[in-house]
Amino acid sequence: MSLVNFTxxxxxxxxxYYGPGRSGKTSNLHYIYGRVPEARRxxxxxxxxxxxxxxxxxxxxxxxxxxxxxxxxxxLYTVPGQVYYNATRRLVLQGADxxxxxxxxxxxxxxxxxxxxxxLHANLLxxxxxxxxMPLVLQYNKQDLPKELILTPAEMDDALNFRAVPxxxxxxxxxxxxFESLKGISELVLKKLAQGAPA
Amino acid sequence: xxxxxxxKFSFDSYVVGAANRLAVTAGRTVAENPGSAYNPLFIxxxxxxxxxxxxxxxxxxxxxxxxxxxxxxxxxxxYVEAFHAAIAAGQGDTFRRRFQSVDMLLVDDVQFLxxxxxxxxxxLRLTEGLQAAGHQVVLASDRPPAEIADLDERLxxxxxxxxxxxxxxxxxxxxxxxxxxxxxxxxxxxQSGVLETVANVEFANVRELMGALNRLIAFQAVNDAPITEAxxxxxxxxxxxxxxxxxxxxxxxxxxxxxxxxxxxxTATVGRAVEAWRARVSEAILRWEGEGFRTKxxxxxxxxxxxxxxxxxxxxxxxxxxxxxVLAAEVQxxxxxxxxxxxxxDPERLDEAEKVAVRVREGAAPPPAPSAAFxxxxxxxxxxxxxxxxVIREVTTTPGKKYNPLVLVGAxxxxxxxxxxxxxxxxxxxxxxxxxxxxTQAFIDEVIAAIEGDRVDWWRARYRRVTAxxxxxxxxxxxxxxxxEELFNLFNVLQDKDRQLVFTCPAAPNTLEGLEERIQSRLAxxxxxxxxxxxxxxxxxxxxxxxxxxEASLLDYLADRPATSIRAMMAEVQRVKDVADAQxxxxxxxxxxxxxEGEVAPRRRTSGFRTSGIVVSSAGGxxxxxxxxxxxxxxxxxxxxxxx
Numbered sequence: 083m084s085l086v087n088f089t090x091x092x093x094x095x096x097x098x099y100y101g102p103g104r105s106g107k108t109s110n111l112h113y114i115y116g117r118v119p120e121a122r123r124x125x126x127x128x129x130x131x132x133x134x135x136x137x138x139x140x141x142x143x144x145x146x147x148x149x150x151x152x153x154x155x156x157x158l159y160t161v162p163g164q165v166y167y168n169a170t171r172r173l174v175l176q177g178a179d180x181x182x183x184x185x186x187x188x189x190x191x192x193x194x195x196x197x198x199x200x201x202l203h204a205n206l207l208x209x210x211x212x213x214x215x216m217p218l219v220l221q222y223n224k225q226d227l228p229k230e231l232i233l234t235p236a237e238m239d240d241a242l243n244f245r246a247v248p249x250x251x252x253x254x255x256x257x258x259x260x261f262e263s264l265k266g267i268s269e270l271v272l273k274k275l276a277q278g279a280p281a
Numbered sequence: 282x283x284x285x286x287x288x289k290f291s292f293d294s295y296v297v298g299a300a301n302r303l304a305v306t307a308g309r310t311v312a313e314n315p316g317s318a319y320n321p322l323f324i325x326x327x328x329x330x331x332x333x334x335x336x337x338x339x340x341x342x343x344x345x346x347x348x349x350x351x352x353x354x355x356x357x358x359x360y361v362e363a364f365h366a367a368i369a370a371g372q373g374d375t376f377r378r379r380f381q382s383v384d385m386l387l388v389d390d391v392q393f394l395x396x397x398x399x400x401x402x403x404x405l406r407l408t409e410g411l412q413a414a415g416h417q418v419v420l421a422s423d424r425p426p427a428e429i430a431d432l433d434e435r436l437x438x439x440x441x442x443x444x445x446x447x448x449x450x451x452x453x454x455x456x457x458x459x460x461x462x463x464x465x466x467x468x469x470x471x472q473s474g475v476l477e478t479v480a481n482v483e484f485a486n487v488r489e490l491m492g493a494l495n496r497l498i499a500f501q502a503v504n505d506a507p508i509t510e511a512x513x514x515x516x517x518x519x520x521x522x523x524x525x526x527x528x529x530x531x532x533x534x535x536x537x538x539x540x541x542x543x544x545x546x547x548t549a550t551v552g553r554a555v556e557a558w559r560a561r562v563s564e565a566i567l568r569w570e571g572e573g574f575r576t577k578x579x580x581x582x583x584x585x586x587x588x589x590x591x592x593x594x595x596x597x598x599x600x601x602x603x604x605x606x607v608l609a610a611e612v613q614x615x616x617x618x619x620x621x622x623x624x625x626x627d628p629e630r631l632d633e634a635e636k637v638a639v640r641v642r643e644g645a646a647p648p649p650a651p652s653a654a655f656x657x658x659x660x661x662x663x664x665x666x667x668x669x670x671x672v673i674r675e676v677t678t679t680p681g682k683k684y685n686p687l688v689l690v691g692a693x694x695x696x697x698x699x700x701x702x703x704x705x706x707x708x709x710x711x712x713x714x715x716x717x718x719x720x721t722q723a724f725i726d727e728v729i730a731a732i733e734g735d736r737v738d739w740w741r742a743r744y745r746r747v748t749a750x751x752x753x754x755x756x757x758x759x760x761x762x763x764x765x766e767e768l769f770n771l772f773n774v775l776q777d778k779d780r781q782l783v784f785t786c787p788a789a790p791n792t793l794e795g796l797e798e799r800i801q802s803r804l805a806x807x808x809x810x811x812x813x814x815x816x817x818x819x820x821x822x823x824x825x826x827x828x829x830x831x832e833a834s835l836l837d838y839l840a841d842r843p844a845t846s847i848r849a850m851m852a853e854v855q856r857v858k859d860v861a862d863a864q865x866x867x868x869x870x871x872x873x874x875x876x877x878e879g880e881v882a883p884r885r886r887t888s889g890f891r892t893s894g895i896v897v898s899s900a901g902g903x904x905x906x907x908x909x910x911x912x913x914x915x916x917x918x919x920x921x922x923x924x925x
Contacts, residue, residue, distance in 0.1 A: 093551060117540045146544055149551040261539045265546050272550045 093154045095271050096177055097264070099140075100202050101184035102194035103163030106223040109254035110184060111142045111158055114264065117257070118144055139174050156268070163198065172205050180217035180271040182263050184254070185242055187224045187232040195242055217270035219248045221263045226253035286344075286354050290337035296462055298455025301331060301448040308335050308419075312342035315350065315385050315417035319444035321408060322419045323391075323426060326448035329486030332421040335448075336387045339419055343385050353380070354387040361393075361400050381410050384417065391422040391440075395430045405436050418443075427570055427626075434626050437573040445571045451487065456480035459487060460494055469498050474510040482519060493517050558591045559583060565595050574602055575627040601628035608638045614746045616641045616739045648717035648747055651705025659826065660696060660703050663818030669810045673700065676781065677707035680749055684808035686772075686782035688755075688790055691812030694848025697785040700812075701751050704783055708749045717744060718751040721758055728764045741767070745774050749781040755804070756786045759795025772803055782807070814845055823847055827854065834870040842877070853877055 099107040115126050124143035139159055146154040159178075161171040175181075183202065185195040206213050222238040233241065235251040243249055248266045252259025297305050304326075310318045322339075326332055340352045355363075367376035380386065386407075394401055408418050422429065425447070426440040451459065460476040475497065484490045500516050501508045508516070562583055566576045578598050582591060605625050613620040619641050624634040657677075662670050676687050687704075689697045705718035731740035744750065750771065758765050775782055786793055789811075790804035815823070821840035828836065839857075844850035857873045866872055 114540075117538060119540065122540075146547060149548045152551065154547070154551055257539070261543045265543055268543075268547050269550050272547070 093149070093152045094157065095155070095179045095268065096157045096159065097180045097182060097267055097271070098175055098178040099158065099160040099182045099184055100171070100175075100198065101163060101221075101223075102186060102191065102198040103165075105163060105184045105186040105191070105195070105198075106221075106252075106254040107160040107163065107184045108140050109223075110182070110221070110252075110260050110263070111140050111160055113254055113257045113260045114144070114158065115142055117261070122146070139170060158264075165197075165201075168201065168205070171201070172208065175202075175205050176209060178216070179274075180219075180267040182219055182221055182267050183242075184221045184223050184252075185238060187222045187235075187238060188227065189231065189233050192233070192241055199242060214245065217267060217274060218245070219250060219263055219266040219270065221250045221252045221254075221259060223252045223254050223259075225251045226256065226258070286337045286340045286352070288341075290334045291341045292338045294462070294466070295331065295334055295338050296451070296455060296459040298451045298458065300451050300455065301326075301335075304335060304446040304448045307444055307446050308339045309342060311417060311419060312339045313346055315343055315347075316415040320412055320417055321440060321443040322417075323422070323440050323443065323445040324419070324448065325422045325425050325445070327450070327486055328423055329488030330448050330450065331487055332423075332448070333389055336389055336419060336421050340385065340387050343417075350384045351382070352385040352387065353383045354389070356389040357391055357393045357400075360388065360404075361397065364400065364403060377407070380407055381414070383411070385419070386411060386416070387419045387421075389421045391420045392424055392429050394432055394436070398431075398433070401433045401436055405433065405439060408436075408439055412439075425570060427573055427575070434573065434621050434623050437626065441571050441573040450483070450485065451490075453480055456484075456490060459490060463491060463494055464498070467498055469501065471497065471501070471513075472507050472509060475508055475513045478510050478513050478519070479517065482517070561595065562591060565598070569598070569602060572602075573626055574605070575629065577627075577629055598628055601631050604631060605634055608634050612638055612641045613742075615742050617742055647715060648743055649719040649723060651702040651709060651716060651718035651751065653706065655699045655702035655706070657703040657707055660699055661815070661819045661822035661826070663816045663820075663822065665813050665816035665819055669812060672808065672810060673704060676783070677704055680708050680711070680781035681776075681779035685776060685779070686784060686804060686807035688804050688807055688809045689783070689785040689812060690787070690789055690809055691785075692787060692846060694846030695812040695815070696847055697812060698753050701753050701783060701785050705749065705751045708781060711748070714748045715746060716749045716751065717747045718749075718753075720753045721755050724752055724768070725757070725761050725764045728761075728767055732763070741771070744771050747775070747780065749783070750775055751783040753785050754787075755784040755790075756788070756793045756796065758800070759793065762797075765797050765800055769797070769800055769803070772800075815847055815850070817841065820844060820847070820850055823850070824854065827851065828868065831868050832870065835868055835873055838870040838873055 099110055101107050111126065115123060122145050124145070127139075127141040139161055142158040144156040144158065146156060148154070159174050161167070161174045181202065183199060185191075185199075203213050206216060220238070220243055222233075222235045224232060225235065235249060239249050248270070250259045250263045250266060252263060254260055292305070292309065295305065304324050307319055307322055308324070311320075311322050324332055324335060337354060340354050343350055344352055364373075364376060367373055388404075394404065411418050420440060425445055426432065426437045429437075457477060457480040460479055464471060464476065476494075479490070479493050479497065482493070484493065496516055497508055497513055500512070513519075562579055566579045566583075569576050569579070576598075578594065582594055605628060609620055609625040612622075612625070619637060622634075622637055624630045624637055627634075660670070672684065673687070676684050689700055691697050702718055705716050708714055709716040727740060731737045752768075758768065772782060784790075784804060786804075789809060790796070791801050793801060817840050821836055824836050824839050839850070839854060842850070842853065844853070857868060857876045860866075860876045861868050861872055864872075
């Protein structure tokens with residue numbers, strides 16, 4: 083997708099929240115939805131089961147208004163985390179400008195985190211996207227859980243952050259680290275713009 | 282004559298902030314490596330922002346590094362005044378020499394060059410000389426070179442050729458630092474917050490800031506009590522601070538929500554990203570302005586809200602600038618005066634620059650070329666000249682390197698002109714060669730025409746671009762003082778550039794009368810090749826070439842005859858040919874012998890056809906006009922007459 087359109091003076095960023103099932107991707111979007119003034123947000127499209135599991139994807143458009151003469155929009159997507167929805171994940175991932183990988187900090191979820199991260203790399207590779215060039219941040223969610231259940235952000239970094247990308251400690255349900263992660267990915271995406279390469 | 286460096290103005294007392302850091306760093310570098318780092322260094326800033334201080338600090342620092350260094354600081358007005366005084370006293374040359382020997386020249390207030398054409402040329406010459414000698418030049422002005430009105434483009438280019446740096450208004454932190462330093466220098470202390478109050482005021486320059494400090498120091502001294510922050514405000518006529526500390530606000534301002542924070546962060550990031558093109562444009566403007574080019578097209582880009590096709594505009598601009606550079610360099614060679622035209626610095630006027638270049642090109646006819654009638658291979662070689670020709674061939678192989686100048690000496694008719702043109706043709710065959718080959722008389726005529734047409738600069742440029750200069754009969758310069766001077770200067774320029782010089786003259790250069798000694802010595806300083814009488818081999822070769830297919834005995838006979846020169850030999854050949862033509866006889870050795878050894882004097886009939894001495898009478902019979910018979914030169918006619 084075209085990140086910056088100088089003719090129509092528009093900036094559009096597509097940011098995808100990726101991660102294993104139940105890691106808190108939709109929680110991120112819900113929290114953001116709750117903080118964005120009504121006038122600024124579009125309708126949040128969420129296709130979920132009755133047990134609140136994302137079946138298809140969440141979509142939250144945010145209009146940041148005119149920035150430096152450019153109409154700036156962020157489109158936030160989540161992917162279904164379950165392994166068997168890979169086709170949907172690939173579809174959502176298409177044309178992404180940046181990815182927030184939401185990892186579940188519970189120690190027992192480490193394998194799922196790794197598997198999902200590998201799945202992200204594989205899907206990007208399939209789409210011919212250089213993984214190293216894709217703006218990516220890691221969010222270590224559920225850091226509010228009892229210490230004995232979770233890995234610390236440093237341990238999560240050791241386990242998942244092979245590329246030394248920005249990592250954020252988070253509690254998406256209560257909002258800790260949600261906007262920090264969004265800001266982190268926005269900066270990376272926009273930095274690519276400053277370098278003159280459309281993301 | 283020049284102002285001494287004020288000891289107070291050193292780097293130690295110079296407060297460095299974001300606004301002047303680059304200029305100070307450049308200044309320090311120049312002081313530590315005069316002549317090699319940035320030369321010239323051009324510093325500009327608004328009034329009162331520390332240019333003079335910085336200039337003098339550079340001078341002090343340079344002297345500290347090398348105490349023997351001769352450093353001159355002066356303002357442009359002082360320079361102008363000194364120059365006028367020197368000219369009035371007839372000491373112009375002494376004045377120039379004095380400044381040419383300075384190791385570091387610091388000139389302040391260069392903006393006053395506006396409308397001073399004469400001083401501009403003087404300063405141009407001076408900076409060129411100093412730079413060429415590796416001496417440092419530092420200039421200060423209140424505006425960049427390109428904005429100094431009516432400044433010669435060459436001067437703009439020269440000033441911009443080193444490093445152009447500006448100094449802005451100091452920021453708050455720098456203002457506090459300056460105030461603290463100055464208060465310390467004045468051994469005055471203030472209550473905390475007083476100097477910060479002064480620093481909060483955005484004075485237009487440091488001088489005004491110092492004025493405010495002076496008022497506070499005076500106030501404190503008079504009242505004999507420390508001045509308070511409020512009193513300081515009153516003294517400086519500042520409005521009281523906004524009432525934000527008197528009572529704490531009942532309810533603190535609500536913390537901005539997370540989305541607002543995010544939005545403002547993203548706004549800043551987008552701003553930086555989107556505005557990256559502005560940075561690129563500004564960078565390009567700085568660069569090309571620094572090189573002395575007008576940047577109107579790029580400045581117009583900055584006025585746009587969105588970048589449009591920034592990169593295309595910049596690359597188009599760069600392309601135009603490169604073309605201007607090429608044109609300017611070409612015109613500089615052909616007509617240095619025209620090269621100073623502002624069109625060569627303005628990419629918006631590229632079309633005009635092209636037209637100027639065309640005009641200059643049309644006016645710059647190439648200097649006379651060697652004649653194609655004298656190729657080298659038709660110059661006959663023999664024992665009498667083979668060594669000389671070998672040397673000459675070396676000159677044509679490595680022009681300007683080995684024997685420069687080459688002077689061909691010899692009597693008239695020995696082939697000097699032929700050889701000169703032959704050398705010229707050989708040199709002209711080389712890549713990008715521009716060979717001037719002409720008679721000295723033509724050279725003199727050109728100088729006169731150039732003086733008459735007020736185009737001496739153009740004429741000089743025309744000859745200075747030649748790759749070889751060949752002058753025939755250089756002795757004709759005798760008594761032509763102006764032409765000798767021009768040749769002297771041209772000689773030096775060309776020789777410095779390893780361009781080949783070849784001259785011919787009838788006698789050794791140092792024996793030529795009427796030639797200035799400096800020219801004689803320069804000619805004699807090269808290789809003088811003396812041409813002697815042609816030997817038999819040479820003579821025979823010339824005869825063969827001239828006469829074509831004739832009997833060998835004729836060639837041998839003619840070649841065997843002694844000749845002082847080829848021209849003398851050819852005169853004899855011409856005599857024989859005339860007789861042969863007159864008598865309709867073939868050229869033979871016998872005829873030549875008869876003609877040249879006096880058996881038959883060559884006679885020419887005055888009319889174009891032979892008339893018979895026989896007259897046919899209308900009454901019949903033939904009557905001879907016998908009286909005329911023996912005058913008839915043709916034996917056949919005489920025989921007819923005898924038989925009758």
